[in-house]
Structures are given as C-alpha cells and as structure tokens.
Amino acid sequence: MSGLSTTMEIAKGTLLNTQLQIQTVSHNIANAESLNYSRQKAATSTNPAVRERSGWLGQGAQITHVTQARDQFLESRLLETLSSKAYHETRSSALKTAEAYITDEGESGLSHLLGEFWASWDILNMNPDGVSEKESVLQAAQDLASQINGTWAALEDTRLALLDEAENQETRINELLRTIADFNRQIAYSETPSHTANDLRDKRYQAMKELADYIHFDTTEIPGGAVVLSLDGHTLVAGSEVVNTVDFDPSAPALHLKNAASTTTATLTDMETISGKLGGPATAADTIATWQNRLDAFSQTLADQVNAQHPGFFTVGTPPSATLAVSVADASAIDGSNALDIAQLQTATVTFGTPPDTVDMTFSGYWSDIQRNVGTEVASSEFQADFQDTLMNELESQRQNVSGVSIDEEMVDLLKYQQLYQAAAKLIQNTANMLQTAIDMVP
Template structure:
C-alpha cells in the first residue's frame, strides 16, 4: 500500500508547484503595462506514477516549464506594417512643413506678392511719370524678391533638416542593432544552459519592432536562439549573432551624396521605413519643389529684364535690368533703380517722354502670358500648380499615415488578445493557485496527523 510518506511528497510537490504558479501570475500582473511583454503560462503535468500491490499510485503534480504566449506570424506582420507607418509619418512631417511654407490661405504669400507686382506695372502704365507709382512698384518688386529668397531659404533649411534627421535615424539604427546583438548573446547563453529567456526575447522583439519602423529589415532566427538582421533591398548585414558590422556602425550618412552607405562605403538601397520616407521626400519631392521655384524665379527675372532693357526711363536711357541675381536665392531689384526710380523703363522704344507707357503695359501683360511649362501656363498658374501639388502630396501623406496608424492599432490589439496580460484572467489564475496551495498545505497537515496516530500506536 502507498506509504504515508508518499502523501507528504505529493503535498510537497503541490506546494512547490503552486507557489511557482503564484510567482508567475504575480510576474504577469506586474508587467501588465510593460511595452512588448508577452504573458507567460505555467505548464503542469501529472508526476510519474508507480505500481504497487494495490495498483497504480500517483505521485503528485510537477511543472514542466514556462511557455511564452507568442505568435511570431502576427509579430512579423506588425513589423512589416510598422515599416510602412514609419515611411508615411516621415513624409507627412516633411510635406506638412512645406505646405505651411507655401500656404496662401491667409491672402499673403508669394502668389499674392506676384499679383501685386504685376498690378504695380499696371498702375505705372496709367501714370508713367508718377513718382508715387514708381516708388510703389520698387517696393512691390522688393517684396516679391524677398518672398522668393525667403521661400528658397526655407526650403533649403528643410532640406538640411531632413539630412540631419537621416543622420540621426542612422545613429538610432546602429544603437538598436547593438541592443539586438547584446540580447542575442544573453538569450543564447541562457537557453543553451537549459533556461528560458522569455523576458530577453520580449525585449529583442521590441527592439526589432523599433528597427522595422526606421528601415526595411529582414530577420532570421537560428537554432541557438540568435537572430541575424539584414537591411535594405540588397540585404546588407546589420546584426550577425552578437556582432554589429563596422565596429557598431553598420550604416553611415555619406556627406558628399547624402545617401546611405555601409561600413565599407558601399551604397545601401534602403527600401522602406522612416529612412526611406526621409530620403525620398528630400531627393524627389523637395528637390522637385525647389526646381519648380527656381524655374519660376529665373523665368520671371529673364522675361522682366528682357522687356526692361528694351524700354527707356524718364532720362531717355534704356538697356537696364530690373532684377539682379541668378536664382530665387539672390533675386532682388537692381540697386540702380532703387537709387533713382526715374530709371524704371515705363516707356517703350521710341515713345515720347514723359508719357510713354508701352513698356509698362507689356510688363503688366506678362502676368497673363503663357511663358511657363513650355508655353502652357502663366506665372500665376504655374505657382498655383506648385502649391496644389504640395497640398495634394501632404494630404496623401496624412491619409496614408492615418490609415497605417489605424492598421497598426488593429494589429496591436490582436497581438494583445494573444500575448497581452488580462488582469481578470490573471486574478482567476491567482485564486486557483492560491486555493490549490492551501489545499496542498492541508494535505501535508493531514499526513502529519496520520503519522502522529501511527507513531502513538507503537
């Protein structure tokens, strides 16, 4: 027959097992708000049974291990969609700044200043020898030039800021890669020794999620628990076991080209994430807007200067430029005209002075001339198209970021339904383990009383 000692052993194993259950449940509850934490579950099995003359007898319960409740497929999907979110958010932030810069909703801006400039020529054509009209025209020309210069300077500032953000993102990628490598070493050391590294795996998954938002990464987990990470369309190594290439700097910002290179200086084709969004917005969108602004400024200066050289001022002299500079960055009204407004060429060739206004009329007509976009647009239409393109791109980026954010919320909610900690569920588990522990303690008390009875019989 089973000995009373067997009852004590069953009680002892039950006490230890359910104490472990209480500890694990407490650990889950404590980490209910820990980012990236995956709840853990205690696996229970019947202890080994043995045969006696009276039949098979059990020997209690045992904990066979702790599982990490985790779905690697949903984690992979979260990382892929997080990459798209990083891309859209980067575009939204940059294009939003450009949209604010070119905003004409308040009634002030480059478009309005161009309209006032052309109106200034129209006013001058009505009073070609008027000093007030000439002074106003100079002021409007200076204001429009200032808008061109400030807009170009602001776009250049945004471009420099993007390049700085790219460098910061590269540094952030290096730091996260080093963290993954360090966690690789800890996980491998613990698990190769027979232990479980669930907490370190959670931390590594969180680091990989942060990495996925910054760039397109690919991961591969080996049998020893370590994860190898590559980046870019060409799969440049980012983490190899516990090593980050380039002495911890696997990527660098090429100061000459503004592109991304690996530790050996070879170009890296970034295909997604925040880094891709920043690079594309800088090299495609922003540079395109700058080119359009320059086309507008240079064409306007060229057309106005050509007409102005053909006309004559009140002193009867022609051949003067109205604007100086070669681009939007240095555009301004010629200082000779600022010093002497009578030099403004309102009269056309051969017209009597004062009173000639043919050149001023021709200048005013430039506003409606199809001189931009290969003869298909006026100055105003060209600029309006630029503003519209910026607004459309900004709205598209905002909508993309919103959609991707909502998708990420749904995926995170689904992950939480699988791996997240439910306080209600944990409280139920806690009560179950508590009651089982108390019952096991009662079992030991009963066994002790039985032993006392046997001993007192001797």
C-alpha cells in the first residue's frame, strides 16, 4: 500500500509541476513581442530517493526555480553600444546641420563673396578715383562681412542649442537613476537564494537600456540581485540608493555629480566618455566651437591684411567673425591708391592663427581647408553612426537568439507538458484503481 501511496504522490507532484511549466510557457508566449523580455523556463530537480528493502527508490521531481535565458556579457555590450550609437547619431546630426552654414552655395557662399571682394579691388586699381568702382568695393566688403557675421551667428545658435539639448537630458537621467534604484529595492526584497524576480529584472533592464541611451555607465551585480551603476569610476546607483545625480553645466561644458546633500562629488569634462544623448550634443558643440575659432582666424587675418594697406577699412572686435564690419560709411572715403596691393592679397600667402597654432596659406586656400575639415568631420561622424547602428542591430539579434521567445519552441514545450500532464493524470487514475482493488480485497 505504501508503494501505491508514493506513486500517487509522485503523480500528483508531476501534475503540479506541469501546471507550473504550462503557466511559464503561457507567460513566454504572451511576451513574445516584448523586446526586453527574457525567456523563462521552469527548472525541475529530482527529489531525494528513499531507501526501501528492495533498494533506493525514486520520489519523483519538483520545480526548484524559474530561470531566465540571459547572457550578461552580451547585455553589457548591448548597453555600451546603445550609448555609443546615441552619441554618434546625435553628434552626426548636429554636425550635419552646422555643415550647411559652412558649405558654399552659389552666389551667396563665402567663397564667391570673397572672390567678388578681391575682384572689386582689382577693378578699382584700373580707375583709382572711380565713384562706381569705389561703391562696388564698399558693397562687396559689406556683403562679405555680413556673410561672415551670419555664418558665425548661425554656428553660435547651433552650438548653444546643442548645449541646451544636453542640459535638458539631466532630468530624465535622474528619473531613470531613481527608477533603477527602486527596482533594485523591489528585487532585493522579492528574491531568495533559489528564486529570482525575473519580471522585475526585465523591467530594470528596460530602464537601464533607456538610461544607456543618455549616458554610458558600467554595471556590477551584487549579492541579493541589485546592480551598481557607475560613470567613469564614480558610483551613480548602489542597491536601492541613488548615490549621485547628474547636473550638466553648459558653460564649461561639464557634468557635475552631486550627492543627496547636493554637494558636488566629481566633475566630468570628457563628454565622449559620458557618451549617449548627453555627450553627443556636448561634443558636437565643442567641435562647432573649433570651426568658429578657425573662422575667427580667417576674419582677423582678413581685417589685419586689408587694414595694413588701407588703415581702418575694417573694424574687428571679439569674437572677430561676429564683429567684423566695414568702418567706411561713404564710398568716396575709400583710397584707391593701394587697390592693387589689396587685390594681390587674393594670391598672397599669409599667416592665420596665433602662435603656436599658425598656418601659412592663401585666403581661399584657408577657407577651402576649413570646408574640407568640416566635411571630413561630418563624414567620419556619419560613418561611426552607421557602424554603431549596424553593431547594435547585430547585438540585439544575438540577444534575441539567447533570450527571445520562439513560438515554435514554446508550442513544442506546450505539447510535451500536455502529454506529461495527461500521463500523470492517467497514472493517478490507474493507481486509484489499484488502491480500490486492494481495499476491496480486505474482508
């Protein structure tokens, strides 16, 4: 009789096991379209055997825990690539916008206006006292100065907008840090050494993926299931505590890390290391600033060289490209005696910049070099953005292969568990009949 009772208990355990396994399969199927869901599986373990007179007899199996199909190394690489992708995409988009202000387009481009400026002096040289010739010089100079002013202003507007964009990310970043810390708290409360809070871990990973879109961070899982997030060696989240929040300073630019008392614990200035949607616009703004500096060198040298031949023709302040202006109000005040010397500046090699960062080139050559460098920078950023996008898609595909739900596989498992359930039910039925037969034999 004890053997039949044991058989009944084993069959009952099998029924309970398969119910949980079918429930897990159903949960997988329901989340098949959830991108951040990790496939779960109810794992069974053989129960300890019992020693009987005839030897060690098995006692069936039990569900020990529900596992997740995860690859932490792959997920870590995916988070890193997400940050890099967002960084290069935002930077590439910003530089592409700014490039339009540097690129020459038809008669409105700086190259054309510079050529018109030199040509007007060449024409004035043929008739140094000509009224119309002097008016042409004045108009060409004003058009050139206006174009330089407008180019610098457009670049400055773009640069400031990018810094504002970076600053606007800090609110969402800090919200996500608090969200992840709260998930850490829930996971630590819910988990036991043998049971993991799988769905909470999925939600936390989803929040971490969103955070990776804004900044790059390193993750370390600690006992209890919580994770520690750090940025460039500085802790952001440790367990259920947000150790440091972020505060972006657009004037530097710099990222300040502040503790609960709002005390700055670290200041990070390497925006490429910070990466993501915060670092991308910030580094793009810095790149645009270097373009402005080169434009300033062009403007300052133009004013200096022309003023050396025609004193006071241009006025220039700080920054040079924003303040360059023609000081001559009346065309009749233009001195045509040095017109040839000014016209010859078109092909003259002059020095741009301040020591030790100087270069000797012609005006058109220097401007073309600026455009070339801008084009190279934009092309490089676009290449990096495309590369990171391809890499992210590949990593996401690999993650889906590891953690994603295959409907075909789940249906196979479902059929298997249904057959197990039917077999266990049949075993209970047959065992019950055997028990009844044994009972009926008792007088």
